[in-house]
Amino acid sequence: MSSAGPRATVRFVDQSLEVEVELGGTILGAAKRCGAPEGDACGGVCACSTCHVYVDEGGELLSEPSEGEEDVLDKAFDVRLGSRLGCQARIERPGTLVVRISNESLDAFYNEHPNVPRPPR
Numbered sequence: 001m002s003s004a005g006p007r008a009t010v011r012f013v014d015q016s017l018e019v020e021v022e023l024g025g026t027i028l029g030a031a032k033r034c035g036a037p038e039g040d041a042c043g044g045v046c047a048c049s050t051c052h053v054y055v056d057e058g059g060e061l062l063s064e065p066s067e068g069e070e071d072v073l074d075k076a077f078d079v080r081l082g083s084r085l086g087c088q089a090r091i092e093r094p095g096t097l098v099v100r101i102s103n104e105s106l107d108a109f110y111n112e113h114p115n116v117p118r119p120p121r
């Protein structure tokens with residue numbers, strides 16, 4: 001049985017991974033569902049920046065960043081336009097998001113999962 005609610009597609013473009021998710025979840029949740037290598041050292045409680053991603057398209061589908069998210073992003077590496085914390089950016093509207101995982105986040109993921117081979121860059 002498939003659920004009938006509106007959905008969004010999240011594309012992790014560097015990994016060629018794509019997943020359809022129900023609204024209300026986070027980018028980090030979408031990454032976990034499709035096996036995209038996004039770090040989450042603090043467990044998704046807005047206390048690190050290892051879930052840092054760049055939202056290239058579809059940023060308007062996401063919740064506004066909270067003050068807490070902005071404070072953590074201030075300390076992240078290589079922050080750009082479109083930077084979000086994957087554990088905090090909630091997908092609120094249907095559509096397609098194009099996301100790239102930051103190097104900081106990739107490093108965190110592969111450090112946390114030493115048994116997952118890291119593809120060459």
Ligand code: FES
Binds near residue numbers: 042044047087088
């Ligand atoms: S996982 Fe730590 S801030 Fe998102």
